Amino acid sequence: MEAASPAIGRVKLSGLDSRTSRRGSTKSWHPTSAFIGRGRKSVTCSGGELNKPLELVAVSSRHSTDDSVNLGKPNVFVPLSKRKLVGQTFCSARVGTFHENSFGVASHAAEEKIGVLLLNLGGPDTLHDVQPFLFNLFADPDIIRLPRMFRFLQRPLAQLISVARAPKSKEGYAAIGGGSPLRKITDEQANALRSALEAKNCPVDVYIGMRYWHPFTEEAIQQIKKDGVTKLVVLPLYPQFSISTSGSSIRLLQSIFREDSHLARLPVSIIESWYEREGYIKSMANLIEQELRTFSRPEEVMIFFSAHGVPVSYVKDAGDPYQDQMEECIFFIMKELKTRGINNEHTLAYQSRVGPVQWLKPYTDEVIVELGQKGVKSLLAVPVSFVSEHIETLEEIDMEYKNLALESGIENWGRVPALGCTSSFILDLADAVIEALPSATAMTTTSSTTISSDESDFDPILTAINLFFGSIMAFFLLMSPKLISAFKNNLL
Numbered sequence: 001m002e003a004a005s006p007a008i009g010r011v012k013l014s015g016l017d018s019r020t021s022r023r024g025s026t027k028s029w030h031p032t033s034a035f036i037g038r039g040r041k042s043v044t045c046s047g048g049e050l051n052k053p054l055e056l057v058a059v060s061s062r063h064s065t066d067d068s069v070n071l072g073k074p075n076v077f078v079p080l081s082k083r084k085l086v087g088q089t090f091c092s093a094r095v096g097t098f099h100e101n102s103f104g105v106a107s108h109a110a111e112e113k114i115g116v117l118l119l120n121l122g123g124p125d126t127l128h129d130v131q132p133f134l135f136n137l138f139a140d141p142d143i144i145r146l147p148r149m150f151r152f153l154q155r156p157l158a159q160l161i162s163v164a165r166a167p168k169s170k171e172g173y174a175a176i177g178g179g180s181p182l183r184k185i186t187d188e189q190a191n192a193l194r195s196a197l198e199a200k201n202c203p204v205d206v207y208i209g210m211r212y213w214h215p216f217t218e219e220a221i222q223q224i225k226k227d228g229v230t231k232l233v234v235l236p237l238y239p240q241f242s243i244s245t246s247g248s249s250i251r252l253l254q255s256i257f258r259e260d261s262h263l264a265r266l267p268v269s270i271i272e273s274w275y276e277r278e279g280y281i282k283s284m285a286n287l288i289e290q291e292l293r294t295f296s297r298p299e300e301v302m303i304f305f306s307a308h309g310v311p312v313s314y315v316k317d318a319g320d321p322y323q324d325q326m327e328e329c330i331f332f333i334m335k336e337l338k339t340r341g342i343n344n345e346h347t348l349a350y351q352s353r354v355g356p357v358q359w360l361k362p363y364t365d366e367v368i369v370e371l372g373q374k375g376v377k378s379l380l381a382v383p384v385s386f387v388s389e390h391i392e393t394l395e396e397i398d399m400e401y402k403n404l405a406l407e408s409g410i411e412n413w414g415r416v417p418a419l420g421c422t423s424s425f426i427l428d429l430a431d432a433v434i435e436a437l438p439s440a441t442a443m444t445t446t447s448s449t450t451i452s453s454d455e456s457d458f459d460p461i462l463t464a465i466n467l468f469f470g471s472i473m474a475f476f477l478l479m480s481p482k483l484i485s486a487f488k489n490n491l492l
């Protein structure tokens, strides 16, 4: 796996108590399934603002006012305070929005139609969908990164890996009822968010764009266009940013918007990450506090945060902020718990590694065994990188890790549920949307703002090394049956 180069993922962590600091073969279109809710009336949910095409605005949403945006170039951050924003965020039931010129004078009134696009991973609805879903995932260059010269191998490789992994994945999905619950839960979250925004006098249309399965992101965008949305807030349903998740979805959005002159002018605000929002942190703390109470000796329970892993190269070579954001997120949750008098020990480990590369450590399975050996008797697993139940909570944690823990000497096991439609969490997401509205600006088609990891950071030496090792890897993977089976074994 080639190192992903720095791209949109760089989020400046300023003003924070920073301690450490994913189409193919079976794609089809179901226009209605991407569209969740329709605001009954067009109203203004933002203050006046300059509305001329600027750059992509990517906002790391936090409850503090000290914020910064990344313009798609590594290490280029423009503090929000320096951007041409006029007015405050507010929602009113007034029809139409006023765009102010640089003198703050209302120069144009137009009917506003706000759209919220929820980005998510998607999951197979049935066992029959598993292999094509995996194909879509592995065909994503943000998931398996090949040197550019070998991009023609991306789809054959995705075919190979998806076929090799499908039996194991199918077992997992069969164990949780024969498919992923992700679509249903994301639909529910979208409905809850629409209702929350409506209650805050900010009616919006909510759309769902999945990266690897239905309803696909392309489909949601077509619906957004068809509906005449005039302002769009993009909200990835991943609290922490990773190149492999929110980054991949945002990159896809950019490529769609780049090809469409109407979309290229649409004011868009992207909430890159929101793990540090007070509402999210408090909602997580509430869930942990509730689960701790189910143990007979709550104070003796080890709080075990388990996050989805990413390959180490994403963080070390490509500057993926995922690990930093994860550690910071856990710090904030623990800090919140301390204010409630909860001083339990805690630890963080990474789960769900795939393939023969180094992933973020420590690995969840290894830590569980170690904790058992050390005499830990009570453990509360907290899934922290995703806000819905999915295969990795329902199968990997609830079945595999639970069994491993019990075999390792841990006697009392608990697991915090995913946030799902928890009202305090949905209300906070609604606030995040409202806060993001004033910073919506059009994406431009200029190369300076295009997220393209390959072009933005051309390094001839690194490219030569990548080409060399890439060709060796491609040769062995495609030519050597022995290595193919070794690779398969590693995946299976």
Ligand SMILES: C=CC1=C(C)c2cc3[nH]c(cc4nc(cc5[nH]c(cc1n2)c(C)c5CCC(=O)O)C(CCC(=O)O)=C4C)c(C)c3C=C
Pocket: 121, 122, 123, 124, 134, 137, 142, 143, 165, 168, 169, 180, 181, 182, 238, 242, 244, 245, 308, 309, 310, 311, 354, 385, 386, 389, 390, 391, 392
């Ligand atoms: C923050 C969350 C996630 C990160 C980071 C992430 C990175 C990542 N994932 C894979 C490979 C697979 N992921 C799979 C399923 C899956 N992944 C996430 C979240 C993150 N992935 C979720 C929520 C799900 C479950 C979807 C569902 O159907 O419920 C799968 C398929 C399941 C399986 O076979 O295990 C694969 C494969 C990589 C390679 C990667 C980073 C590079």
Ligand SMILES: [Fe+2]
Pocket: 308, 352
């Ligand atoms: Fe994953």
